[in-house]
Amino acid sequence: MDIGFFTMPIHPIDKDYKKSLSEDRQAFLLADRIGFSEAYCGEHVTDSAENITSSALFIASIASCTKNIRLGTGTVNMPNSHPAAIAGQIAMLDHMLDGRLNFGISPGGLASDAEVFGNLDKDRNEMFVECIDMVLEIWKRDAPYNIKGKYWNISTERTQMTEIGQGIMQKPLQKPYPPIICTVVAPFSKGLIAAAARGWHPISANFLLPKWVKTHWPSYVQGCEQGGFNPDPKNWRIAKSIFVCEDRSKAKEYALGNGSPYVFYYKQLLTKMLKHGRANLFKENQDMPDSDLKLEDICNKLILFGSADEVVDKIMEFREEVGDFGTLLYAGHDWADVDLAKKSMELMAEKVMPKINQNIYIAAE
Secondary structure, three states, rough: OOOEEOOOOOOOOOOOOEEEHHHHHHHHHHHHHOOOOOOEEEOOOOOOOOOOHHHHHHHHHHHHHHOOOOOOOOOEEEHOHHHHHHHHHHHHHHHHHOOOOEEEEEOOHHHHHHHHHOOOOHHHHHHHHHHHHHHHHHHHHHOOOOEOOOEEEEEOOOOOOOHEEEEOOOOOOOOOOEEEEEEEEEOOHHHHHHHHOOOOOOOOOOOOHHHOOOOOOHHHHHHHHHHOOOOOHHHEEEEEEEEEEHHHHHHHHHHHHHOOOHHHHHHHHHHHHHHHHOOHHHHHOOOOOOOHHOHHHHHHHHEEEEEEHHHHHHHHHHHHHHHHOOOOEEEEEOOOOHHHHHHHHHHHHHHHHHHHHHHHHHHHH
Protein backbone atom coordinates (compact mmCIF):
# COMPACT_ATOMS: atom_id res chain seq x y z
CA MET A 1 0.00 0.00 0.00
CA ASP A 2 1.26 3.47 -0.89
CA ILE A 3 0.87 6.58 1.23
CA GLY A 4 -0.36 9.79 -0.37
CA PHE A 5 -1.76 13.15 0.68
CA PHE A 6 -5.12 14.77 0.01
CA THR A 7 -6.25 18.15 1.28
CA MET A 8 -9.32 20.26 0.90
CA PRO A 9 -7.80 22.57 3.51
CA ILE A 10 -10.23 24.00 6.04
CA HIS A 11 -8.54 26.79 7.96
CA PRO A 12 -9.96 29.13 10.60
CA ILE A 13 -11.52 32.01 8.71
CA ASP A 14 -9.60 34.58 10.76
CA LYS A 15 -6.24 32.96 10.01
CA ASP A 16 -3.87 35.00 7.87
CA TYR A 17 -4.40 33.94 4.26
CA LYS A 18 -0.72 34.08 3.37
CA LYS A 19 0.13 31.88 6.37
CA SER A 20 -2.52 29.31 5.42
CA LEU A 21 -1.21 29.07 1.88
CA SER A 22 2.36 28.81 3.13
CA GLU A 23 1.51 25.93 5.45
CA ASP A 24 -0.42 24.15 2.69
CA ARG A 25 2.62 24.51 0.49
CA GLN A 26 4.92 23.18 3.23
CA ALA A 27 2.71 20.12 3.65
CA PHE A 28 3.13 19.20 -0.02
CA LEU A 29 6.87 19.76 0.03
CA LEU A 30 7.18 17.68 3.20
CA ALA A 31 5.13 14.89 1.62
CA ASP A 32 7.59 14.84 -1.29
CA ARG A 33 10.64 14.74 0.99
CA ILE A 34 9.42 11.87 3.18
CA GLY A 35 8.31 9.61 0.35
CA PHE A 36 4.59 10.12 -0.18
CA SER A 37 3.67 8.79 -3.63
CA GLU A 38 1.14 11.45 -4.64
CA ALA A 39 -0.64 14.54 -3.31
CA TYR A 40 -3.88 16.32 -4.22
CA CYS A 41 -5.47 19.63 -3.30
CA GLY A 42 -9.03 20.83 -3.70
CA GLU A 43 -10.26 24.19 -4.90
CA HIS A 44 -13.04 26.59 -3.95
CA VAL A 45 -13.47 30.19 -5.01
CA THR A 46 -16.12 31.32 -2.50
CA ASP A 47 -14.96 29.83 0.82
CA SER A 48 -12.64 31.73 3.16
CA ALA A 49 -11.96 28.51 5.11
CA GLU A 50 -11.25 26.28 2.09
CA ASN A 51 -9.12 28.93 0.48
CA ILE A 52 -7.13 27.34 -2.33
CA THR A 53 -9.00 28.88 -5.25
CA SER A 54 -7.30 26.90 -8.04
CA SER A 55 -5.80 23.46 -7.58
CA ALA A 56 -3.93 23.72 -10.89
CA LEU A 57 -2.41 27.09 -9.97
CA PHE A 58 -1.38 25.83 -6.53
CA ILE A 59 0.28 22.74 -8.01
CA ALA A 60 2.06 24.86 -10.63
CA SER A 61 3.53 26.94 -7.80
CA ILE A 62 5.30 23.90 -6.32
CA ALA A 63 6.04 21.98 -9.51
CA SER A 64 9.73 22.88 -9.66
CA CYS A 65 10.19 22.38 -5.90
CA THR A 66 9.16 18.72 -5.89
CA LYS A 67 11.20 15.84 -7.23
CA ASN A 68 9.39 12.51 -7.07
CA ILE A 69 5.81 12.91 -5.90
CA ARG A 70 2.93 12.90 -8.37
CA LEU A 71 0.71 15.95 -7.91
CA GLY A 72 -3.01 15.98 -8.54
CA THR A 73 -5.85 18.41 -8.92
CA GLY A 74 -8.31 17.32 -6.27
CA THR A 75 -10.41 18.41 -8.05
CA VAL A 76 -10.91 20.77 -10.98
CA ASN A 77 -14.59 21.70 -10.65
CA MET A 78 -15.39 21.38 -14.34
CA PRO A 79 -18.69 23.34 -14.68
CA ASN A 80 -17.05 26.42 -13.20
CA SER A 81 -14.63 26.94 -16.07
CA HIS A 82 -14.42 26.73 -19.85
CA PRO A 83 -13.25 23.38 -21.28
CA ALA A 84 -10.71 25.11 -23.54
CA ALA A 85 -9.17 26.88 -20.54
CA ILE A 86 -8.99 23.61 -18.60
CA ALA A 87 -7.48 21.72 -21.55
CA GLY A 88 -4.78 24.36 -22.03
CA GLN A 89 -3.91 24.71 -18.35
CA ILE A 90 -3.76 20.98 -17.61
CA ALA A 91 -1.67 20.27 -20.73
CA MET A 92 0.85 22.92 -19.68
CA LEU A 93 0.87 21.69 -16.08
CA ASP A 94 1.61 18.13 -17.19
CA HIS A 95 4.69 19.38 -19.03
CA MET A 96 5.76 21.53 -16.06
CA LEU A 97 5.64 18.39 -13.90
CA ASP A 98 7.42 16.26 -16.50
CA GLY A 99 4.46 13.87 -16.56
CA ARG A 100 3.93 13.68 -12.76
CA LEU A 101 0.35 14.98 -12.98
CA ASN A 102 -2.90 13.24 -11.99
CA PHE A 103 -5.97 15.00 -13.38
CA GLY A 104 -8.65 15.01 -10.68
CA ILE A 105 -12.08 16.17 -11.85
CA SER A 106 -15.58 16.63 -10.42
CA PRO A 107 -18.84 18.55 -10.93
CA GLY A 108 -17.97 20.62 -7.84
CA GLY A 109 -19.70 20.33 -4.50
CA LEU A 110 -19.82 23.86 -3.06
CA ALA A 111 -23.15 25.58 -3.65
CA SER A 112 -21.76 29.11 -3.35
CA ASP A 113 -19.21 28.34 -6.08
CA ALA A 114 -22.03 27.15 -8.33
CA GLU A 115 -23.96 30.34 -7.61
CA VAL A 116 -21.06 32.69 -8.27
CA PHE A 117 -20.34 30.98 -11.61
CA GLY A 118 -24.02 31.03 -12.61
CA ASN A 119 -24.71 27.29 -12.67
CA LEU A 120 -26.50 26.78 -9.35
CA ASP A 121 -29.79 25.96 -11.06
CA LYS A 122 -28.26 24.09 -14.00
CA ASP A 123 -27.60 20.37 -14.38
CA ARG A 124 -23.98 20.42 -13.18
CA ASN A 125 -23.52 16.68 -13.72
CA GLU A 126 -24.51 17.17 -17.36
CA MET A 127 -22.17 20.16 -17.59
CA PHE A 128 -19.39 18.08 -16.02
CA VAL A 129 -19.73 15.32 -18.63
CA GLU A 130 -19.83 17.78 -21.53
CA CYS A 131 -16.83 19.66 -20.21
CA ILE A 132 -14.55 16.65 -19.76
CA ASP A 133 -15.66 15.23 -23.11
CA MET A 134 -14.64 18.48 -24.78
CA VAL A 135 -11.29 18.56 -22.97
CA LEU A 136 -10.51 15.04 -24.14
CA GLU A 137 -11.66 15.84 -27.66
CA ILE A 138 -9.33 18.86 -27.80
CA TRP A 139 -6.42 16.63 -26.77
CA LYS A 140 -7.43 13.94 -29.24
CA ARG A 141 -7.70 15.99 -32.43
CA ASP A 142 -5.57 18.46 -34.32
CA ALA A 143 -6.52 22.03 -35.20
CA PRO A 144 -8.78 23.48 -36.35
CA TYR A 145 -11.34 22.78 -33.63
CA ASN A 146 -15.09 22.89 -34.08
CA ILE A 147 -16.72 21.21 -31.10
CA LYS A 148 -20.33 22.06 -30.31
CA GLY A 149 -22.24 21.33 -27.14
CA LYS A 150 -25.19 22.40 -25.03
CA TYR A 151 -23.17 24.60 -22.68
CA TRP A 152 -20.03 25.47 -24.64
CA ASN A 153 -18.84 25.77 -28.24
CA ILE A 154 -15.16 25.55 -29.16
CA SER A 155 -13.74 26.72 -32.50
CA THR A 156 -10.58 28.18 -34.00
CA GLU A 157 -11.70 27.76 -37.61
CA ARG A 158 -12.25 31.46 -38.32
CA THR A 159 -8.91 32.67 -36.97
CA GLN A 160 -6.44 29.83 -37.42
CA MET A 161 -3.03 30.34 -38.97
CA THR A 162 -1.59 26.93 -38.22
CA GLU A 163 1.53 27.56 -40.28
CA ILE A 164 2.67 29.97 -37.56
CA GLY A 165 1.03 28.07 -34.68
CA GLN A 166 -2.06 30.24 -34.20
CA GLY A 167 -5.20 28.29 -33.39
CA ILE A 168 -3.33 25.20 -32.15
CA MET A 169 -3.86 23.97 -28.59
CA GLN A 170 -1.22 22.15 -26.58
CA LYS A 171 -1.53 18.48 -25.67
CA PRO A 172 -0.41 16.86 -22.39
CA LEU A 173 2.96 15.16 -22.06
CA GLN A 174 1.40 11.88 -20.86
CA LYS A 175 -0.31 9.99 -23.66
CA PRO A 176 -3.11 10.05 -24.38
CA TYR A 177 -3.56 12.21 -21.25
CA PRO A 178 -2.80 12.18 -17.50
CA PRO A 179 -4.57 9.60 -15.32
CA ILE A 180 -8.07 10.84 -14.56
CA ILE A 181 -9.12 10.63 -10.92
CA CYS A 182 -12.60 11.20 -9.46
CA THR A 183 -13.53 11.83 -5.85
CA VAL A 184 -16.44 9.71 -4.64
CA VAL A 185 -18.63 10.76 -1.72
CA ALA A 186 -21.97 9.06 -2.30
CA PRO A 187 -22.75 5.56 -0.99
CA PHE A 188 -23.43 3.07 -3.80
CA SER A 189 -22.22 5.68 -6.28
CA LYS A 190 -23.63 5.41 -9.80
CA GLY A 191 -21.24 8.13 -10.87
CA LEU A 192 -18.35 5.86 -9.93
CA ILE A 193 -19.73 3.15 -12.20
CA ALA A 194 -19.78 5.58 -15.13
CA ALA A 195 -16.30 6.89 -14.31
CA ALA A 196 -14.77 3.42 -14.01
CA ALA A 197 -16.33 2.43 -17.35
CA ARG A 198 -14.22 5.19 -18.89
CA GLY A 199 -11.01 4.03 -17.24
CA TRP A 200 -10.99 6.64 -14.50
CA HIS A 201 -9.97 5.82 -10.91
CA PRO A 202 -11.63 6.74 -7.59
CA ILE A 203 -10.70 8.53 -4.39
CA SER A 204 -13.11 7.68 -1.58
CA ALA A 205 -13.58 10.74 0.63
CA ASN A 206 -12.29 10.92 4.19
CA PHE A 207 -15.65 12.20 5.47
CA LEU A 208 -17.53 9.05 4.48
CA LEU A 209 -18.27 6.34 7.03
CA PRO A 210 -16.44 3.03 6.44
CA LYS A 211 -19.65 1.14 5.66
CA TRP A 212 -20.29 3.54 2.76
CA VAL A 213 -16.67 3.50 1.59
CA LYS A 214 -17.06 -0.27 1.32
CA THR A 215 -19.80 0.20 -1.30
CA HIS A 216 -17.38 1.88 -3.70
CA TRP A 217 -15.42 -1.21 -4.64
CA PRO A 218 -18.39 -3.14 -6.14
CA SER A 219 -19.34 -0.01 -8.10
CA TYR A 220 -15.79 0.33 -9.36
CA VAL A 221 -15.71 -3.34 -10.40
CA GLN A 222 -19.04 -2.99 -12.20
CA GLY A 223 -17.83 0.05 -14.12
CA CYS A 224 -14.50 -1.54 -15.04
CA GLU A 225 -16.28 -4.60 -16.38
CA GLN A 226 -18.59 -2.43 -18.46
CA GLY A 227 -15.61 -0.60 -19.96
CA GLY A 228 -13.43 -3.67 -20.44
CA PHE A 229 -10.87 -2.66 -17.80
CA ASN A 230 -9.21 -4.74 -15.09
CA PRO A 231 -10.56 -3.70 -11.65
CA ASP A 232 -7.24 -3.55 -9.81
CA PRO A 233 -7.36 -2.56 -6.10
CA LYS A 234 -4.09 -0.68 -6.66
CA ASN A 235 -6.13 1.96 -8.49
CA TRP A 236 -8.43 2.61 -5.53
CA ARG A 237 -7.44 5.48 -3.25
CA ILE A 238 -9.04 6.13 0.12
CA ALA A 239 -8.55 9.31 2.15
CA LYS A 240 -8.58 9.21 5.95
CA SER A 241 -8.18 11.79 8.71
CA ILE A 242 -5.16 10.59 10.70
CA PHE A 243 -3.07 12.02 13.50
CA VAL A 244 0.01 10.19 14.84
CA CYS A 245 1.79 11.16 18.06
CA GLU A 246 3.77 8.92 20.39
CA ASP A 247 2.27 10.75 23.38
CA ARG A 248 -1.20 9.22 23.41
CA SER A 249 -2.81 11.85 25.64
CA LYS A 250 -1.47 14.57 23.36
CA ALA A 251 -2.70 12.63 20.34
CA LYS A 252 -6.23 12.45 21.72
CA GLU A 253 -6.27 16.11 22.71
CA TYR A 254 -5.05 17.30 19.29
CA ALA A 255 -7.47 15.01 17.44
CA LEU A 256 -10.59 15.43 19.59
CA GLY A 257 -10.04 18.13 22.20
CA ASN A 258 -10.91 21.81 22.41
CA GLY A 259 -9.32 23.73 19.57
CA SER A 260 -8.67 20.57 17.54
CA PRO A 261 -8.24 21.32 13.83
CA TYR A 262 -9.77 17.91 13.14
CA VAL A 263 -12.95 18.68 15.08
CA PHE A 264 -13.09 22.11 13.40
CA TYR A 265 -12.84 20.40 10.01
CA TYR A 266 -15.77 18.08 10.66
CA LYS A 267 -17.84 20.84 12.27
CA GLN A 268 -17.48 22.86 9.07
CA LEU A 269 -18.39 19.88 6.91
CA LEU A 270 -21.37 18.87 9.05
CA THR A 271 -22.73 22.42 8.91
CA LYS A 272 -22.49 22.44 5.11
CA MET A 273 -23.90 18.94 4.67
CA LEU A 274 -26.89 19.69 6.91
CA LYS A 275 -27.59 22.90 5.02
CA HIS A 276 -27.55 21.22 1.62
CA GLY A 277 -29.27 17.92 2.48
CA ARG A 278 -26.19 15.69 2.28
CA ALA A 279 -25.73 14.73 5.92
CA ASN A 280 -26.54 11.11 5.04
CA LEU A 281 -22.79 10.67 4.52
CA PHE A 282 -22.39 10.71 8.29
CA LYS A 283 -25.24 8.32 9.08
CA GLU A 284 -24.87 4.62 9.81
CA ASN A 285 -28.63 4.31 9.22
CA GLN A 286 -29.97 6.35 6.32
CA ASP A 287 -33.36 6.68 8.05
CA MET A 288 -31.74 8.49 10.97
CA PRO A 289 -33.06 12.07 11.34
CA ASP A 290 -30.54 14.86 10.87
CA SER A 291 -31.27 16.10 14.37
CA ASP A 292 -29.75 12.94 15.84
CA LEU A 293 -26.34 13.58 14.29
CA LYS A 294 -23.71 14.49 16.87
CA LEU A 295 -20.36 16.04 15.98
CA GLU A 296 -18.62 14.07 18.70
CA ASP A 297 -19.86 10.76 17.27
CA ILE A 298 -18.76 11.73 13.75
CA CYS A 299 -15.27 12.64 14.94
CA ASN A 300 -14.91 9.43 16.94
CA LYS A 301 -15.85 7.38 13.89
CA LEU A 302 -13.80 9.20 11.26
CA ILE A 303 -10.59 10.40 12.95
CA LEU A 304 -7.83 7.82 13.43
CA PHE A 305 -5.37 8.92 16.11
CA GLY A 306 -2.83 7.55 18.55
CA SER A 307 0.70 6.21 18.63
CA ALA A 308 2.21 4.68 15.50
CA ASP A 309 1.26 1.17 16.63
CA GLU A 310 -2.28 2.22 17.51
CA VAL A 311 -2.76 3.90 14.15
CA VAL A 312 -1.40 0.80 12.39
CA ASP A 313 -4.01 -1.32 14.18
CA LYS A 314 -6.81 1.11 13.33
CA ILE A 315 -5.87 1.27 9.66
CA MET A 316 -5.64 -2.50 9.44
CA GLU A 317 -9.10 -2.76 11.02
CA PHE A 318 -10.40 -0.24 8.48
CA ARG A 319 -8.82 -2.20 5.63
CA GLU A 320 -10.36 -5.40 6.97
CA GLU A 321 -13.78 -3.73 6.83
CA VAL A 322 -13.61 -2.04 3.41
CA GLY A 323 -11.27 -4.40 1.53
CA ASP A 324 -7.95 -4.07 -0.22
CA PHE A 325 -6.97 -0.73 -1.77
CA GLY A 326 -3.81 0.70 -3.28
CA THR A 327 -3.18 4.12 -1.73
CA LEU A 328 -4.03 5.54 1.67
CA LEU A 329 -4.35 9.31 1.35
CA TYR A 330 -3.44 11.13 4.55
CA ALA A 331 -5.97 13.98 4.78
CA GLY A 332 -4.57 17.43 5.32
CA HIS A 333 -5.91 19.60 8.15
CA ASP A 334 -5.03 23.02 9.49
CA TRP A 335 -1.65 23.15 11.22
CA ALA A 336 -2.87 24.42 14.58
CA ASP A 337 0.45 23.16 15.95
CA VAL A 338 3.04 23.16 13.19
CA ASP A 339 5.50 20.84 14.91
CA LEU A 340 2.86 18.24 15.82
CA ALA A 341 1.35 18.36 12.34
CA LYS A 342 4.71 17.83 10.62
CA LYS A 343 5.74 15.10 13.04
CA SER A 344 2.48 13.24 12.42
CA MET A 345 3.19 13.10 8.69
CA GLU A 346 6.75 11.94 9.35
CA LEU A 347 5.61 9.19 11.72
CA MET A 348 3.04 8.14 9.14
CA ALA A 349 5.74 7.66 6.52
CA GLU A 350 8.51 6.28 8.73
CA LYS A 351 6.67 4.20 11.34
CA VAL A 352 3.10 3.48 10.31
CA MET A 353 3.33 2.57 6.63
CA PRO A 354 6.25 0.12 6.93
CA LYS A 355 4.34 -1.85 9.59
CA ILE A 356 1.14 -1.78 7.56
CA ASN A 357 2.89 -3.15 4.51
CA GLN A 358 4.66 -5.75 6.61
CA ASN A 359 1.28 -6.88 8.00
CA ILE A 360 -0.22 -6.99 4.51
CA TYR A 361 2.74 -9.04 3.26
CA ILE A 362 2.48 -11.51 6.16
CA ALA A 363 -1.28 -11.89 5.67
CA ALA A 364 -0.80 -12.59 1.97
CA GLU A 365 1.68 -15.40 2.50
